[in-house]
Amino acid sequence: QVQLQESGPGLVKPSETLSLTCTVSGHSISPYYWSWIRQPPGKGLEWIGYIYDSGSTNYNPSLKSRVTISVDTSKNQFSLKLSSVTAADTAVYYCARNYCNDGACYPAAFDIWGQGTMVTVSS
C-alpha cells in the first residue's frame, strides 16, 4: 500500500524559503508523476508543480519563478522549495501521486495523497 507523508517546518518567516519533503513508502518513485498541491485555509486547491521519474519538472507559471521540486530516489523522497514567501503562501501543502491503470497513466489525476502539512508564513 502506497503512502505519502509530508514533513517540514510549520512556520516560515516572510521572505524566507519554504522547504518540504514528501516520503514515499510502499512503492518506488519511478515511474510516476509526483506533485505538490496547496490549499489556503478555507479556500480551494492550487497545483504547484510536479516532478516525473528521472527528474523532469513542470511548474505552475504563477509560481514558477519561486518553485523548485527535486527528487532523491535513494531515499524515495521528493521535495518542494518555495522562495520569497509571503502570508499568501500560508496553506496546507499536500504531496500527491498520479493515477495509473491498465497501462495508462494520467499525470493530472491525483490518486494518492499525503495527509497534508500546514505551513504558516509569519514573523
Added chain:
Amino acid sequence: QSVLTQPPSVSGAPGQRVTISCTGTGSNIGAGYDVYWYQQVLGTAPKLLIYADANRPSGVPDRFSGSKSGTSASLAISGLQAEDEADYYCQSYDTSLSAWVFGGGTKLTVL
C-alpha cells in the same frame, strides 16, 4: 477566482440525486482536456472520484458518475448518503494558464 466555475453549494435529501456543474471555457474543458473530480471531507486530503471525464477508479461507488459536454462538465451523485457530505472539486488543464487548474469547489449538504 478560478477559470473553472462551480456552484458554491448544493444540497439534497438522502436517496436523492444531485449534480454539480463545472463550467469552463475554450481554453480548458472546451478544448477537450480531461476533467477530474475530487471529494474532500472536512479536515482530510482530497480523494479522486472521476478521471478522464467519466471514469471511476476502483473502489469508487457507481453512485458517482461524470460527464462532459462542450465547455462544461458535471458530477452526478445518486442515492445520496450522509457520508457524501463534503466539498467537491473539478479539475482540468488550461492552455492559457499552462497549468492544471481546479474549480472553486462545491459544498454538498445532505439534508
